[in-house]
Structure formats: structure tokens, C-alpha cells
Amino acid sequence: MAIFNLTVNGNSKQVDVDPNTPMLWVLRDHLDLVGTKFGCGIAQCGACTIHMDGAAVRSCQLPVSAAEGVKITTIEGISEKGDHPVQKAWVEHDVPQCGYCQAGQIMSAVALLKDNPSPSDEDIDNAMNGNICRCGTYTRIKAAIKTASQNV
Amino acid sequence: MQNQFSNLSRRSFLKSSALAGGGLLLSFSWLAGCKPNTEELLTLPEEWFRMNGYIRIGDNGVITIMSPNPEGGQNIKTSMPMIVAEELDADWSKVIVEQAPLDTENFTRQFIGGSQAIRVGWTPLRTAGATARLLLMQAAAKSWNVPVSEIKTENGFLNHQSSNKKAHYGELASLAATLPIPEEVTLKNPSDFKLIGTSKKNVDVPKIITGKPLFGIDYKKEGMKIAMIIQPPAFGMKLKSFDASQAKRMPGIVDIFQVKSLQDDYKRTFFDTVQFTDLIAVVGNSTWEVMNAKKAVELEYELMESYEEKRDMFGREGSRFVPGGLESDDSQEQKMQEASKNARVQRKDGDPETAFARASQIIERTYTAPFLVHNCMEPMNFFAHVNGDKVHCAGPLQKPELTEQALSNRLGIPVENIEIEMTRLGGGYGRRSYAHWLIEAAVISQKVNAPIKLIYTREDDMTAGIYRSRYQITYRAALDENNDLIGFHINGGGLPENPLHPNRFPAGAVENYLVEGWEVPSNVTTGSFRAPRSNFNASAEQSFLDEVAEAAGKDPLEFRIELLKKAKAKPIGENNDYDPDRYIGVLELVKNKSDWGKQENGISRGVSAYFCHNSYAAQVMDLKVENGQVAIQKVITAVDCGIVVNPDAAKNLCEGAVIDGIGTAMFGEQTFEKGVPKNKNFDTYRMIRMKEAPKKIETYFVENNVDPTGLGEPAYPPVFAALANSLYQATGKRIYNQPFSKQISF
Numbered sequence A: 001m002a003i004f005n006l007t008v009n010g011n012s013k014q015v016d017v018d019p020n021t022p023m024l025w026v027l028r029d030h031l032d033l034v035g036t037k038f039g040c041g042i043a044q045c046g047a048c049t050i051h052m053d054g055a056a057v058r059s060c061q062l063p064v065s066a067a068e069g070v071k072i073t074t075i076e077g078i079s080e081k082g083d084h085p086v087q088k089a090w091v092e093h094d095v096p097q098c099g100y101c102q103a104g105q106i107m108s109a110v111a112l113l114k115d116n117p118s119p120s121d122e123d124i125d126n127a128m129n130g131n132i133c134r135c136g137t138y139t140r141i142k143a144a145i146k147t148a149s150q151n152v
Numbered sequence B: 001m002q003n004q005f006s007n008l009s010r011r012s013f014l015k016s017s018a019l020a021g022g023g024l025l026l027s028f029s030w031l032a033g034c035k036p037n038t039e040e041l042l043t044l045p046e047e048w049f050r051m052n053g054y055i056r057i058g059d060n061g062v063i064t065i066m067s068p069n070p071e072g073g074q075n076i077k078t079s080m081p082m083i084v085a086e087e088l089d090a091d092w093s094k095v096i097v098e099q100a101p102l103d104t105e106n107f108t109r110q111f112i113g114g115s116q117a118i119r120v121g122w123t124p125l126r127t128a129g130a131t132a133r134l135l136l137m138q139a140a141a142k143s144w145n146v147p148v149s150e151i152k153t154e155n156g157f158l159n160h161q162s163s164n165k166k167a168h169y170g171e172l173a174s175l176a177a178t179l180p181i182p183e184e185v186t187l188k189n190p191s192d193f194k195l196i197g198t199s200k201k202n203v204d205v206p207k208i209i210t211g212k213p214l215f216g217i218d219y220k221k222e223g224m225k226i227a228m229i230i231q232p233p234a235f236g237m238k239l240k241s242f243d244a245s246q247a248k249r250m251p252g253i254v255d256i257f258q259v260k261s262l263q264d265d266y267k268r269t270f271f272d273t274v275q276f277t278d279l280i281a282v283v284g285n286s287t288w289e290v291m292n293a294k295k296a297v298e299l300e301y302e303l304m305e306s307y308e309e310k311r312d313m314f315g316r317e318g319s320r321f322v323p324g325g326l327e328s329d330d331s332q333e334q335k336m337q338e339a340s341k342n343a344r345v346q347r348k349d350g351d352p353e354t355a356f357a358r359a360s361q362i363i364e365r366t367y368t369a370p371f372l373v374h375n376c377m378e379p380m381n382f383f384a385h386v387n388g389d390k391v392h393c394a395g396p397l398q399k400p401e402l403t404e405q406a407l408s409n410r411l412g413i414p415v416e417n418i419e420i421e422m423t424r425l426g427g428g429y430g431r432r433s434y435a436h437w438l439i440e441a442a443v444i445s446q447k448v449n450a451p452i453k454l455i456y457t458r459e460d461d462m463t464a465g466i467y468r469s470r471y472q473i474t475y476r477a478a479l480d481e482n483n484d485l486i487g488f489h490i491n492g493g494g495l496p497e498n499p500l501h502p503n504r505f506p507a508g509a510v511e512n513y514l515v516e517g518w519e520v521p522s523n524v525t526t527g528s529f530r531a532p533r534s535n536f537n538a539s540a541e542q543s544f545l546d547e548v549a550e551a552a553g554k555d556p557l558e559f560r561i562e563l564l565k566k567a568k569a570k571p572i573g574e575n576n577d578y579d580p581d582r583y584i585g586v587l588e589l590v591k592n593k594s595d596w597g598k599q600e601n602g603i604s605r606g607v608s609a610y611f612c613h614n615s616y617a618a619q620v621m622d623l624k625v626e627n628g629q630v631a632i633q634k635v636i637t638a639v640d641c642g643i644v645v646n647p648d649a650a651k652n653l654c655e656g657a658v659i660d661g662i663g664t665a666m667f668g669e670q671t672f673e674k675g676v677p678k679n680k681n682f683d684t685y686r687m688i689r690m691k692e693a694p695k696k697i698e699t700y701f702v703e704n705n706v707d708p709t710g711l712g713e714p715a716y717p718p719v720f721a722a723l724a725n726s727l728y729q730a731t732g733k734r735i736y737n738q739p740f741s742k743q744i745s746f
């Protein structure tokens, strides 16, 4: 166990955990931020996607020891009122079915649009390739990303 | 208009009105029609008045509608309350939707399964709305001293024109709540629907997109511990001994012990399927610590003996032979081949033998499909707190009512002392009907005497069983010299489940018809999987009919219509389980919307149609194969599911069915090596991803006033064959075995 000082959604947080603990479980079990989801634990599904200094990373693969000194953003922190253009587009297209994968999808989409505000279909396919949706909402996700790209 | 007995008992009414609660629940809920901005929430009422189990009306006119069934992505948490609101004439923008807990007194059939929520809920939900509306009208009549027949309702208001009186529902709710429940109410004529048939946004989306706790895996309670289980590595094995002395000393570990989920002498019911009942439980303070300790437990397993499992199948005595031994793909296949030679007749019309003897052309093809894993994105989990003789559970499950019985039996605690809260399901698809993990969670909680949340890792989830069965069907078709289909022979079965629906199309359309089925016992546990059995039948049958049409020199879509017309004009045999007109209806619709017959350069198209869960669906798929890579351009789906409650949500569900169907057909597969499931996580169990999804999906509904039928499943089964048939057009190769990716790169 060791103490780690983290910056999550702009707030300073301190946790006392095993250095190998993935950020996924630090967020969910220790910081009460359960929006970031567990899907596979091996970087295959994207449900756990968060931002590290703005870039999308799989939090199941990010040990807490590597998360100090960077800015961590989770689904709870991308906007104050749930009104980020990507979130708004998600509402407009009524994207979710079961909804479980959607936090991860949104985090990947936000990171994509930050780097590439007007992505092509292929850019979207590539950026979203790490996010599985078992319910099959891919066409709506893509449409929502295009709508959001007009408003970022 | 339709008169309906309200069936809402005075007793349950009195009991519920006594429960009329304050605004406490509001903080967890968003208004149905609301955007995710808190300031847009309406002011809370000071007092709530309970009209019945479904409806509470606040003194300020805000209405809470309970959604009775669990929500797993079918969007019933929006569409079921819409049905209530329609008959209530409520203002949807002032409706708050709440998930009801398991409550058998106020609600019926709180299930997910068989695409039945809307179909079965249709009349009760409408009646609940209409009853509350009538109570409000009676209250208005009483206080305004006018005849009830002169009162009109609209958008949450009552009015009486000639006396110029008007009031919102909240103003009369307190009086309405004291009136006796009417015995009979009149339901609207569907042509008067205002809300049903309009698209309303999913009421949970604001929470989903902001990461609010909604799912079982998010559930937390003061003092809660995390638990995980260790199950045997192979089907056919069971726990012999274990040594956790080292693992117990690891940081954050509370205890490690052996648990028995279902007792050996327990008479299981239909959904009590689980192979591994002797497990190791690891309980600790945090998920990561428990995951690590799990790996440090030393385990020894032994071979399991064969046994006979007795079951209560909804009142019918059932039994299942569970063979010992470690099964592998080859050994399973061999047994399936043997069993197919000893099939039993499930349906016979005319004289199939003679028909085949005089055929001028016989086509015979065999189709196979492997075990499938449900792979809900939210791994299995459940919260349980067994506190003396009281039980509180919360989490995602499809059949709470049935699980409650099993739980009561296992713990020896009466059902009245068990409370089950239903959280949103991160996918179900049948998997969460088999709630052994809820029993496991409760047994673990009882043992450690603390609230616990049981979580399966993805590996636990993928190797725990309850798969879709392994199937095989051989079809034979006899064509005469005029290319008329004169004989049809189906020989099909599965390990362990037989997939056949002997009375479905093309039964009824062919003079000489033979259906033979078989089963092979297995110790691999299986269960319902989105559109059970239909998911394979449709893929095999609709691929085969395509080939028969070709052999007969006919257009595949017209060939299906021709057969259906025959079945309509002169149905062969008895118990034919479909309506040819509605079947033809979806084929005509998809033909029209796809401009069937039009040739586009480089585009290959295939068609498929199926009937299941009381609804009809047809698809046309357009794809290209470039440099050996498949690219799906467009899928058009036509569905007849009667009245569509929430069209955009219904389309979403059908789009999902299309993508899920393509993914499963291409990649879905679980296989075994000496009892060990080969795929344990998404690195080897391939799932469809965005780039493989169709570029465009269009969905159309047949417009009619038939009471709603299923929608969660019907659009799924035909997709497989639409894909196989369009791939054939593109490559000239027929595909007989799933997953298709073994034969074509995708």
C-alpha cells in the first residue's frame, strides 16, 4: 500500500492503495466514481475509457502509480451539466440501448473530436474500434459523433 | 373503444394509498421528457396521492409512473410508462418514471424475456392509466357538481366546458385517491392515441451519459464487501479440495471459504440452470484485492459422475440426464452425427417418401452453429445483504419473481422477507434469466454476515456456462418437373437442445412435409439466448430456401411469397404457427423499400424473413466484397409488431438486432477442449466492432392497429441468412457453418 495524489476531474484526491491497482478500480471502489465501467479488464472492450491529459486510455490497464502528475478525466467530469456537445448529440440521437458501454464510447468520442474536430467515417471507425457495444448501437454512435463534430 | 375490468383490487389500492410517499424518490429521477439540466426539473409536490400501483399524482400535477419490468436496453422503462400516460391523458413532460421493485401484489409478469413486456403489459398498463383518469374525472364531477360524462381530460388537465371549470390533475388527486376504484373502465380507441406512436427519448439517457450509478455493478451500501467466486476450470469437473491459507493473508481479504449455491436435493425449476454449485468465495475490501487473492488460492478438482437432474418445468415434471466426462468439439460432433440418425418424428404431412422418390431435383444441405456466449457488457453481479431472516438484494436480473422463489428455498427465509430491487441491466439477452449468481451472493452474505456485492470477472462470466446450445439441421427439398416444391424434410437437433419449431413456415406450404428432431445430452449448461432456437432456425432455413429458390429458377423473395400464398389459400396440415398475410406483408414492405430487383453496380443483395415472438420481420442486405473484405452498405428491415409505442426507440432496437446478428453470424463461437471453454475474454471471443457494422440501417414498420407484439427479438433471427444470402451473391459461395468468419474475412 502507498499514498497516491491524483487529479481527477479537476479535484485533488488522495488514495492509499496497492501501486498496481488499475485506475478503473481506484475510481470505482475508492473515489466513488462508478461511471467508468468494467467490461473485460484486458484492454479489449473500452468500457473503462478515461482521459489522461485529454487522451483516451483504458483505465483497466493504467496502474495508479502511473496516474500521478497527470490530469485524469472521467465521464463524470467532461461537463458540469451533462451538456458537452458529445453528450447532447447522444441525447439527440437517443443512442443508448442497455447503456453500459456508453460512458466508454463517449470518452473515446470526446477524445477523438478534441484531436480531430471533423473526422471522416474512417477516422471515426478507427478511433472507436476499441469500444465494443454488445447491443449494437454503432450506427447511432457514428451519427451522434458527426452531429457533435458540428458543435465542438 | 374497449371496456376493461380494472382488476385493481380495493385491497391493493388501500394498501398502496397508505403508502403515498413524499418527494424523496425524486432526487434519483429525471423527468421523462426532460433534458439533463437540473434546473429544468419541476418543483417537487408537497404531497403525493397514489392512484394505483403504477401511478402517483403530486398536488402540483407532477405524475410518477412506475415501470414494472426490468430494463435491459429494450427501452420499456420509457415505453411502458408511455402506455399508462396515454390512457391517463397525462402531460408527458410532467411525468417522472421510476423503476418498480419486485412487487407481485401490484404488478404482473415483471420479466424480461420472450419479447413479451409490451404485449403482456399492454392491457394492464392501459387499464391502470384509464382507471386513474376515471377517478380524477369522478373527483372533478363531484367537486364541481356536474355529470362525469361531461368532463373532458387533456394533457394533465380536467375541464368542464359549459361551467367553464378547469383544474390540473394535482388539484383533484387528493379527492380522487379516496374514491372507490371503478370496476370497469373504457380504453381508448387506438386511432385516438396521442402519445403512443410518437417518439419519446429514453428516460435514463441523461443518467447514462453522465455516468450516474444505474447498474447493479454500481450498487453500494455502507459496510459493503466485494466478493468473487472461483468455479471449476472445466465442465465435467467439480471441486475436490482447496487451500487458501496464503491467499487469506493477502491485503484486504476478509475471508475465503467454500460455498454451495443450490443444494443437491433442491428441486430446480426452469431457470435454475447452473453446473457449478460447489464454489470458492473470496471476500475482501476492494475488487482489485479480491482479484489478486483469487489467483493465490490453491485448488484441486476431480471428475464429476453422471447424474439425473429432476426439474419442475412450470408444474410439469422434467428431468435432464447430465453425463460425466470431459467434452471436446470432436466428441460432441460425433455424438450429434449419431443422434441425427435416430431422430423422432415431430411432424408429418402427406407422403414425404413418395414425394422425394418422384422428385426431379433434390437439394440437401446441412447447417451448423456453435455454442454462443451472451457476453452482456456488464458482467454478472449482484448485491445481497442477508441480515438474520431479512434479505435485501439489488442488481440486474430478468426474472426476479422466479429467482425469489429459489432464493427463499435456499436460505429458508420466506418470500415476504425478501426484497429485490431491480437495477438497470447492462444487457440481458437471456443470460440474466439464470440468476445463480444472486443465490451465490446471498449465500456468501449470509456466511460473512455483511452486505456484499458479488462480481464476476469477464473470464468467470464467459466460462460459467448457460450458453446458446450447439445446433445442426439438415434440410432436403424435393422439386418436381415444374420446379414446384413438393416435399420438405427437416432433420435437426442440438447439444443439448433441439432447436426445431415444427409448425413454423414452410410447414403449411408444402404438401409432403417431415420434421424429425433429436437431442444429445451434455454437461455444458445452456439456456435462452436472444430469440431462442429461432436464432438458428431462421439462419438455416432462410439460407436453404434461398438455395431452393435458385434451384427452382425463381426470385428468392417472390419464391417465399409464392409459398406463403399457397399456405394461405390451402394450408397443409394443422397447427401452422404463423399468419401468411402478415408474413407476406413484411416481405412486400421490404421489397418496396429496398427497390428489390434493382441492380446496383458492385452491390450484392440478399433477403431473409422470419416469424417469432408473435412478430414478423424481413430484411434485405446490400454488401460489397472488395479485395476479399466484406463491407456491408445497407440493411433494410421491415417489421410487423402491431402498434409501435415509441417508434424511434423501436428502430434503435431493430438496428441493434441487425448489428448483433451480423456480429454473431460472423464471429460468435464458444468451443471446448476436454471440458475447458476455449474463449475466456474478448481477446479471443471476437465481437463486432464499429467498422464492421453496416454503413446504413433503415427500419420500417407495417402500420396496423393490432395490439403490440414482441420486438426485442424478432428482427434478430433473419439477419444471419440475409448476410449469408448476400455473401453468396457477392462470392458465389454458400455458407453452411457459423461462424462465417472461418470461411470469409470480415
Ligand code: FES
Pocket: A037, A038, A039, A040, A041, A042, A043, A044, A045, A046, A047, A048, A049, A058, A059, A060, A061
Ligand atoms: S475494461 Fe478496460 S478495456 Fe475492457
Ligand code: FES
Pocket: A096, A097, A098, A099, A100, A101, A102, A132, A133, A134, A135, A136, A137, B073, B377, B426, B427
Ligand atoms: S448500449 Fe448496451 S453495450 Fe452498448
